[in-house]
Amino acid sequence: MARPYDGRPQTGADYLASLDDGRVVIHDGLPVERVAEHPELRGVAHTIASLYDTMHGDAEGDAEGDGDGGDGLVLVPTSDGAGVTHPFWVLPHTRDDLRAQREAIRAWQRRTHGWVGRTPEFMASVVSSMAAHAPFFGRFEQQVRDMYARDQRDVTHYAQALVNPPVDRDLPPDEVADVFLHVVRETDEGVVIRGAKAVVTGAATAQRLLVSHFGGEVQTSDFAIAASVPVGTPGIRIYTRGTPARADQPLASRFAEHDALVVFDDVLVRWEDVFIRDPETMLAFNTGAVGWNVRLVFQATTRLEAKLERIAGLAVRATEIMGTSELRGVQAALGELIAYRDTVAALRDAMIEQAVPSGDSLGPGPQAAMAFAGYGPDAYSRMRVTLQTMLASAFAHLPVPPDALGTEHVLAVEPLLRGSGGADARERLEVMGELWDAVGTGFGARHELYERSYFGQAERMHLGILRAAQATGRVAEWQSR
Structure with missing residues (x-):
């Protein structure tokens, strides 16, 4: 209700x-x-x-x-x-x-x-962009406007179900009907869909799924389906695998999302939740016709800015606790980490300064957005390696969890667990423990994969940057100078 x-x-x-x-x-x-x-x-x-x-x-x-x-x-x-x-x-x-x-x-x-x-x-990156371009959706324009009004009011929690499972990617989606999502039939009530979507991050704790095809041009209307689907709809099954987390992992225990395989077993999607049913509109939607991909980068850079601020603050304190904060190489590594944060923030702010009209709205500038999408994944991996090199075994040296301090078997060794820089045993274990969770545990490793894969295959992104520069005449302008 x-x-x-x-x-x-x-x-x-x-x-x-x-x-x-x-x-x-x-x-x-x-x-x-x-x-x-x-x-x-x-x-x-x-x-x-x-x-x-x-x-x-x-x-x-x-x-x-x-x-x-x-x-x-x-x-x-x-x-x-x-x-x-x-x-x-x-x-x-x-x-x-x-x-x-x-x-x-x-x-x-x-x-x-x-x-x-x-x-x-x-x-909101996607749904609001759709609303800004509602006429683009033709006969489904009103459904888009109604969806936006509802989700804006509620701030609906979505997971996006866009990516096909990693099988037969050398074939167009239409030829993989045994796995890929497609329409089985249409009824007066709506469309019935069958198939699967992969890496649907957060599906188990979402309220709705934004279902579409991304990565592979569909050829027939059976595979041209995009819709907003409640997670509890009969016929949907969500399969997740755990990211093992101990109680003393401060990040994993609070923030671990789970990537999922979502299976649609003859799921009825009502017409009021459908917004694409033809291949041409789906292709244009996926290639940026409504600007959702740029707004997605705007949100992603602001999220990553917050993550890098936290990591940088902890890393500086960790070197003080280790007694290495005055070493030139350590200071240079910390400076590189801060520069990464500043670059992410600067590209995001450049999106604001380079903003362009986008339907019934002003959209973030695409050049800075694409620059981040091409730069960010490798930079995050370098950041993780830099932390591992700079802190080495010090942030993996966690002989007891913080909650064990003061207990019978640990009390005697607590003086040996202190850090430098005025840090007691609890602070050392908490700072190093959070950094270890950030880059050393399964949670941390999954986040590197998440950041690397955020915009899909890196080569494809770089090709897109080149083609956009050529299509807008920027390359020709540079050649003429």
């Missing part, structure tokens, strides 16, 4: 309750009874719930009823003026609007330190 609308987005309690919608989640081969209480899913579910609560003045220091969600999050009116919402869910029309959206994204990302890739404002 839909919640009563009170002019504000859903609360954290609303969100957690929405996960009890009959969804089928198979985690590590076993069915999950309640997602919000499962030991490996509850951490990220409750983290997301806490973000919703900031929009209701429920975080420490927040003000109720003044449009200030706390933590720097200032809510703005919905498009119809009936309530307030997260600023990234409203169409920007000026550079100041984009700056306000940057600050709103920052407010949430600094709460999660950028470790949750699919926070509830993430899919």
